[in-house]
Amino acid sequence: MASHTVTVGFDLDMTLIDSRPGIKAAFEELSARTGTFVDAELAITRLGPPLEQELAHWFPDERIPEISDLYRGLYPEYAIGPTPALPGAREAIEAVRRAGGRSVVVTAKHEPNAKLHLSHLGIVPDAVVGWLWAEAKAEALREYGATVYVGDHTGDIRGARVADALSVAVPTGPCGAEELRQAGADVVLEDLTAFPAWLECHLDGESTGS
Structure with a gap:
């Protein structure tokens, strides 16, 4: 890489x-x-x-x-207890770390509860920022210098666009792949299991996705 x-x-x-x-x-x-x-x-x-x-x-x-x-x-x-990690979640965070990068979780959720989820599941990003939704997510993305934002909702795409970050979408939430594409996602992956390979190509200058 x-x-x-x-x-x-x-x-x-x-x-x-x-x-x-x-x-x-x-x-x-x-x-x-x-x-x-x-x-x-x-x-x-x-x-x-x-x-x-x-x-x-x-x-x-x-x-x-x-x-x-x-x-x-x-x-x-x-x-906290009943909530599992989605397939590829830990591996996606690790892929960023292996690339020498930083990962930041930016969520609308109450920040202390977001941190409890991540700790319980052994997912260790470099930072967690809560209480931000849709376009407001751009505040944290800009603060941390994020150039890619991965989410499952059209609101996540809007946040990425305001922050001038590449929007990578996964249809694992309420929005289907076609809805995410129509909302302006730059890349739509089937789920996070596809993220490490995509990131490697992206960092090598070979933008891939659908």
Whole structure:
């Protein structure tokens, strides 16, 4: 591989981790605690945006700050254990390290809970930045000098574009491959298992993807 350094950003939910089982469990406990029905099965089909957007479907606006705090407090107990890494996640982070680069996870998730997921799964990026969604992700991508951002959602593509980073998309979340392409992804990989080979080609100046 050519001797280059690179900083690669990664989204978390449905890019590095399959957070659906954990989030479902957390929403079910939230529903039990509040006595308010939350369709957890529906909620996990639209992961990506900030928690508050999902809670707005189930709770009045004036309760969302309170309910958000409750959910985030429940999250470590109910959501961390059931959540697995997605195929290729650890290998993708390691591929960046082998290339002499840095990896930064940039996510809309509550940052302490994002760090708990990564620690639990033994995924070790160089930095983790939470509380950023869509175009706002560009703040962290620019701060860390990321030239590539990997995500599963059209919001991730928008963040990459604002940061002038190459958008690499994986259809492992709520958005299909064609939707990601139409949203402007520069590269669409089947999943992260394809990322190490793509990165090697990219750093050698041979941009590949579909």
